[in-house]
Structure formats: C-alpha cells, structure tokens
Amino acid sequence: MPSSLSGRTVLVTGATSGIGYESARQLSERGATVLVHGRTPEEARAATDRLIAAAGADAARLRPVSADFARLEDVERLAEAVVRDHPRLHALVNNAAMAAPERHTLTEDGNEIAFQVNFLAHYLLTNLLEPALTSEPGGRVVNVSSSLHRAAAIQWNDPQRIRRYSRLAAYAQSQLALTVFAADPRVTAVSVDPGICATGLLPLYGHEGMPAAEGAAHVVHLCDPSTEIVNGAYYDRSTRVAPAAAATDDRTVKRLTKLADLLVGHTA
Template sequence: MSSAASPASRTVLVTGATSDIGWETARLLAGRGDTVIVHAPDQVSGDDAVARLAAAGVDVLRLRLVVADFSRLDEVRAMAVRIAEEHPVLDVLVNNAAVAAPERRTVTADGNELSFQVNFLAAYLLTHELAGPLSARPGARVVNVSSSMHRTASISWNDPQRAKRYSRLAAYAQSQLALTVFAREKAPWTSVSVHPGVCDTGLLPLYAHEGDPAAEGAARVVRLCDPATELVPGAYYDRTALSPAAPAAMEDRTVRRLCKLADQLVTAESA
C-alpha cells in the first residue's frame, strides 16, 4: 500500500541513481510507494544499486532498472524509447545524473565536452524524448538537480565546448547554469531546479571538505517531487527555500538561446 503522503502510486525516473543523492532519492521515493525507474550508466552498477536498495528494505517490485551511458547520446535516446514503451505515463523525472568535469578537457564520442553533455545535454535530450509520457497525465514534474555553483558560471556561447580555454570548475559550473536555465523552458509539465545543499558525495571536492549526508540532499529533492508541495514553474530552490537564480538564468532570451544551442548539439549527433 502507498503511504498517506502519496495517495496514488506514481512512476518516477531518477537518473544517476546508483550512488549518493540519486540512490537516496530512489530509496525515499520507493519507500513512499512510488514505482521508481532506476537509471544506471552500466548494468553492473545498476544491479548493485538495486541490490543495495533491496538490502535497505525497498520493495524490489517497485523498482525498474534502465541503463544508458550519458556520454553517448544514442544510448540516452534508446533508453527513452524503452521507458516510453514500458511506462506510457511518467509522473516525475529527476534529472540528477552528473559528473565532475575532469582535470583535462575530455570530449565525448558525440563531440561534446564531457560535463556539458552528461550534466546538461543528456538531461535536455531525455526530457524532450519523454515528452509523451510526461504529458500523459496532468501534474507531471521535472526536477533538475542543479548547484549553487551555477551562480559563478557563464555560458561560453562562442565556445560552449571550452576548446579554447578549459577549466574544470568553469566547465562544471557552466553545465549547472545550463541545467538551471533549462528548468525555465516552457513545457506541458512543471519544471524546477534545486541545489540540494553541499553534500558528502563524489562531487564534494568541487565545493568543500565536508557536507550534509546525501540522504538530506535527497530529502530536499523528494520534497519537490511530492504533489503536496506546491511548485513555482521554472523556479530555483536552494535546499528547501525558493531562491533567486543567477541573473543570467532569469532571462527569457537566455532560455531561448540555450535551447536552440542544445537542439543543434543533440540533433547533430542523431544526423
């Protein structure tokens, strides 16, 4: 039976759900009675994540595993097709998958800077590819797990792949700004972005020496997935508080420009 907080079982996709905030988010949502689609970058880490969720007391009948390496956009597309076939209704998409930008600039097989693709372009493509399931029932939500670091960023419009001048912090921050801006794209569902707090995860070294437990960050994400939580469309949340995003993320012109750029980059790979 579903808990009182979740009167009807919903279907939720959590990307990057094999560790840290993503894994804890999947655990909390399944515990509320939702069917959780657990995304993993590969089968081995996915099987391990599901086994750990089961060991943590999660009902494995509530879990569905999907696999896609977000550094390969063709795998993102294939995963979206499978999800749409098996889950014609998707109530929540949590775009959580993220990597720290490497010390040395790394380019994916699709020709994109690694963190820009994994942290933003894959989420952009996946969200659009799942437009059917997300539009199937009123009240669907897309929660982009972003970062306060988006405030330090700028989108290098003339060199989004950072080929001319690369810094891992600048590349990572750009990907987080893009994800925050993307939450403001007009869509039939409600999109928001959230900084879940500086948490003790694999990304911690980018921020600080210590942070909140990943479960606390996940609880802040899950709160935004809850239909009982009223959301402001396109808004940015700092932990649990509605917060002004960086000025660049508030401009409609920037939203249009970013989506046009993303369309070009994800379409180029499918051509």
C-alpha cells in the same frame, strides 16, 4: 508523516550512489515505482539489489534502467524504453552528474564531457520523455543543480571550451545550463540545490558535507504532487530563492534551447 506516493512512477538518473541513490530509496519508501538509472545495466541492477537488501525497498516497485550519458545514442534508447514501458511518468529527477576532468575531454558526440553528461543528456532525455510526462496533469521535472551556477557563464561561441578550459568553469557552465533549462515551457520543471553533501562531487565544494540522505529529502519533496511548484523556480534546499539572473532571462532560455537542439541533433 510524509504523504504516500503510491501509484506514481519516477525516473531518477544517476541513482547508483549519493543523492540519486538516496532519492530512489526515499521515493520507494513512500510507495512510488522508481526507475533506478545507472550508467550500465550492471550498475543499475547492483543499485536496485542494494536498495532491496540494505534499505528494505519493495522489489516490485524498483526497475533498473541504464544509459551512458556520454553517449547520446544511449540516452535516446533509454527514452524509447521508458516511454514504451511507462507511458505515464509522473516525475523525472535529472540528477546524474560528474565533475569535469582535469584535462579537456570530448565525448564521441563532440561535446565537452561535463556539459554533455550534466546538461545535454538531461535536455535530450527530458524532451524525449515529454509524451510520458505530459500524458496526464501534474508531471514534473526536478533538476538537481548547484549554487555554483551563480558563478558560471555559458560560452556561446565556444560551449565545448576548446579554446580555454577550466574544470571548475566547465562544471559550473553545465549547472547554469541545467538551471536555465528549468524555465523551458515544454514541461513543468524546477531546479534545486540540495546543499553540500558527502558525495563524489564534494571535492568541488570543500571537505565536509552533510549526509546525502538530507540533500535527497529536498529532491523528493519537490517530486511530491502535494508540493506546489512554479515552472522555472529555483530552490536552495527547501527554500525558493531567485537563481542567477540568466536562469530566468527569456532570451537566454531561447538561445540555450537553440544551442542544445543543435548539439544533440534534436528538433523540438
């Protein structure tokens, strides 16, 4: 029988579908208060309503929140609201992700869109939520990453991939950056590859995937305070394995922090 998460508050980004939605459902079933993030207020509310109606979730433990991760101003607004309304945040699930588009696309902030949505927005959100995540011992961050990070390289001189763009390379770069970020010492964080699931990102991996609920179970397991974690650890589903070498290299972590701070306009 899974342990109760009653009294714990968890923010799940990208919770309107796929692994994010299923993570929110499972966390709620185990008694956690879940902040259900969607790109718009309407999407977040619809997901919350669906959790209540279809999954039987307790309405009192669900809070819709919204931010478009293609707009860093939205991320800052979300963080301010969460810190104000939930000064004790026990876990943050950085799950929201998009496949890089066929054509090279920059956000209004000037960043390649997959790099911003999949990594930079989560980097900024995590840092702004640090007061809530560290308000008491045990706060943790779970980055939903991908095995594709192993085939990636961060283009330090051209992170926006303006000179040479490939949608798969851009997506993989965003996942490597998210995995490297787990080793940042400011908050306790881990990364997890939840496995190939039948979600909107499935075309990047193949034609068949397991139910999103199975992938979400690995995410929720890492949110459980009874699960001991080590900062920067990487999990292939339920098994701790070594990530790509770059993900635990101190120089890479520091270099990425410097780059990310520059791109989000945030000084740590």
